[in-house]
Every structure is written in structure tokens, then in C-alpha cells.
Amino acid sequence: MNPKIAVDGVTKTFDLGRERLVALDDVSLEIADNEFVTVVGPSGCGKSTLLNILAGLEHPSAGRALVDGVPVSGPGPDRGVIFQQYALFPWLTVRGNVEFGLKIAGVPRAERRARAEHFIDVVGLADFADVLPKALSGGMRQRCAIARAYAVNPEILLMDEPFGALDALTRVKLQEQLLSTWDRERRTVLFITHDVDEAVYLADRVVVMASRPGRIHDVVEVDLPHPRTEEVRLSAEFTALRNRVWNSVYHQDTVERTS
Ligand SMILES: Nc1ncnc2c1ncn2[C@@H]1O[C@H](COP(=O)(O)OP(=O)(O)OP(=O)(O)O)[C@@H](O)[C@H]1O
Ligand SMILES: [Mg+2]
Incomplete structure (x- = not known):
């Protein structure tokens, strides 16, 4: 394939x-x-x-x-992109931010609302749906950005x-x-x-x-x-894989010098 x-x-x-x-x-x-x-x-x-x-x-x-x-x-x-630095619209509430991409995609109002609610709930922000980003902590803003990306349901x-x-x-x-x-x-x-x-x-x-x-x-x-x-x-098994990856990241300078 x-x-x-x-x-x-x-x-x-x-x-x-x-x-x-x-x-x-x-x-x-x-x-x-x-x-x-x-x-x-x-x-x-x-x-x-x-x-x-x-x-x-x-x-x-x-x-x-x-x-x-x-x-x-x-x-x-x-392709939905989520960066380390949350990128939210400061003038929109959590719900407004999560609904934004759906609005652009032409998703009807009721479905937009339902999908936004679902993903706001998934990231644990249900009590903050009507709040502006400035009133959120850094972690909460990032969770809002994640809900926004998930809501659009991109293939990638x-x-x-x-x-x-x-x-x-x-x-x-x-x-x-x-x-x-x-x-x-x-x-x-x-x-x-x-x-x-x-x-x-x-x-x-x-x-x-x-x-x-x-x-x-x-x-x-x-x-x-x-x-x-x-x-x-x-x-x-998890520990063995973790150690394998860690060695690969940590010892790559040594590998470079000797290869
Ligand atoms: N727009 C740019 N102009 C000039 N140099 C850049 C630009 N973007 C990235 N670089 C350089 O390219 C290299 C790779 O940067 P990149 O941000 O992809 O690294 P990274 O692996 O994501 O690092 P980190 O883990 O710190 O986020 C770095 O040396 C960086 O300085
Ligand atoms: Mg980087």
C-alpha cells in the first residue's frame, strides 16, 4: 500500500x-x-x-x-497541527476557539456545538468553555489548542x-x-x-x-x-525499548565519532 x-x-x-x-x-x-x-x-x-x-x-x-x-x-x-506554544484567538472563548475550525469547514451550527462540547470535555475543560484564554493557565490553553485540532478531525x-x-x-x-x-x-x-x-x-x-x-x-x-x-x-518490554531509544539518543555523538 x-x-x-x-x-x-x-x-x-x-x-x-x-x-x-x-x-x-x-x-x-x-x-x-x-x-x-x-x-x-x-x-x-x-x-x-x-x-x-x-x-x-x-x-x-x-x-x-x-x-x-x-x-x-x-x-x-x-493536516491538523499542534505546536508546543498554544496558539489561541485571545478574543474567542474556549468554545469559540474549538468551534472556529469547524465554522471555517462549514460544519452546521448544532453539530459544531456538539463536537466542540465533546472535545472540550475530553481535554477536561468543560467548566471553562465560556472563558477567554487570558483567564486560563498555560496547560489549560494548550489543552484548548488540542481540543481545537481534534475537533476538526483531520486525517493527519x-x-x-x-x-x-x-x-x-x-x-x-x-x-x-x-x-x-x-x-x-x-x-x-x-x-x-x-x-x-x-x-x-x-x-x-x-x-x-x-x-x-x-x-x-x-x-x-x-x-x-x-x-x-x-x-x-x-x-x-517497555523498559527494554525505552532503554534502547535512550541509548540511541544519548550515545549518538559516540556513534558519530567512531563510525
Ligand atoms: N527559519 C529559520 N531560519 C534559520 N535557521 C532556522 C530556522 N528554523 C530552524 N532553523 C535552524 O535549523 C535547525 C533545526 O531547527 P529545528 O527547530 O527544526 O530543531 P528542533 O529539532 O525542533 O529543536 P528543538 O528540540 O529545540 O525544538 C536549528 O539549528 C535552527 O537554528
Ligand atoms: Mg522543535
Whole structure:
């Protein structure tokens, strides 16, 4: 079957005055329909650049990024993007923010309301639906941004450290929520994180990137069963995979020097 997402020999350089920075160097990656792929790697290795190219916010300097076999030329409703920094409309309430994308998509009022209610509830903001973003904590704003992306129901979710700024408890709850939603209604997900536990817990496959130049260093298959219960999280298999990914991230400088 054709991949849902194909990154084909993508190089991305940025001109920094006299210097050229190679943010991505000949990166190739295929993601199957309904696959959940997480990406980990050191700061500056090009994770966000890769995601932004798939979102259509950046363009490759060489190579191609394809969705359903079609080159990405800009943002589109088939791809929902969630950034680490919540991006909410300050003049709209939580409900208004979550309904916004549905309004643009032409979803009728009653359905819009019902879908927004559902996802506001999912992220635990039911008591804050009529509140403006300025009255929310950082974590609550991020949960609102997540509800907004989920509500539009895109085929592909591109998530750039979406839980990075959240407290540990909220983070685990949203990981479980994301996975149980995914177990029910599969989506193709590319999820960037700094957290190796999070990367393994969520993924079918973990892509480990390395920096200078940004490239794919390792790919680890995660064959843990679904649903990923607490038992799975505490299993010896989970720990072994987590250690494998951690070693791959942590020891990549050594590998580079010796190879
Ligand atoms: N618009 C830009 N102009 C110039 N350089 C950029 C631009 N965007 C990214 N870069 C550079 O490209 C490299 C990769 O950046 P990127 O944001 O993709 O890294 P990252 O892996 O997401 O890092 P982090 O984990 O810190 O978010 C960095 O060296 C960064 O400085
Ligand atoms: Mg980044």
C-alpha cells in the first residue's frame, strides 16, 4: 500500500548571512496510513523543520514531501497541527476557539456545538468553555489548542511537543486520551517529543534523529500491545525499548565519532 506520508530525500538549508545551516540532510521517511510515529532527538536536530515541511509551512530545499502521493504545497484541512506554544484567538472563548475550525469547514451550527462540547470535555475543560484564554493557565490553553485540532478531525495530526509545557499528571492523562482516541478512530500521527518514555508509550515506531546535520539516526519498532495500559507501561518490554531509544539518543555523538 502507498504510504500516507512520504518524505523523499528532503534537505533543508537556511541562509544565515555568510553561513548556510543544513537543518535537514537527505531525510527519507515513510509513514503508513493510521500509523503513529514519534520523533525524538537533541535540540536543533531538525524535528520542527521536518514537521513544518509536512504542515506546508516550510518548503524543502531539495527532495519532496508527499501526502497521499501529492507534494505538499501549503497548509490544508487534511493536516491538523499542534505546536508546543498554544496558539489561541485571545478574543474567542474556549468554545469559540474549538468551534472556529469547524465554522471555517462549514460544519452546521448544532453539530459544531456538539463536537466542540465533546472535545472540550475530553481535554477536561468543560467548566471553562465560556472563558477567554487570558483567564486560563498555560496547560489549560494548550489543552484548548488540542481540543481545537481534534475537533476538526483531520486525517493527519502533526504534533510538535504538544505536551511539553504541561505538568506530569496532565501530560500522562493527555497521552492516555490521545492513545484511546487513536485506538477508537485511527489517524496518521507524527508526534515530536523530548521525552523518551512518551515517545515509546505512544508509538508504533520511534524515529531517532541526530544533529549537525539533521538526519535520521535510528528507527525503533515498538511492538507493544494495545490498549497500552499501565501494565504495559510497567512491563519489562517497555523498559527494554525505552532503554534502547535512550541509548540511541544519548550515545549518538559516540556513534558519530567512531563510525
Ligand atoms: N527559519 C529559520 N531560519 C534559520 N535557521 C532556522 C530556522 N528554523 C530552524 N532553523 C535552524 O535549523 C535547525 C533545526 O531547527 P529545528 O527547530 O527544526 O530543531 P528542533 O529539532 O525542533 O529543536 P528543538 O528540540 O529545540 O525544538 C536549528 O539549528 C535552527 O537554528
Ligand atoms: Mg522543535
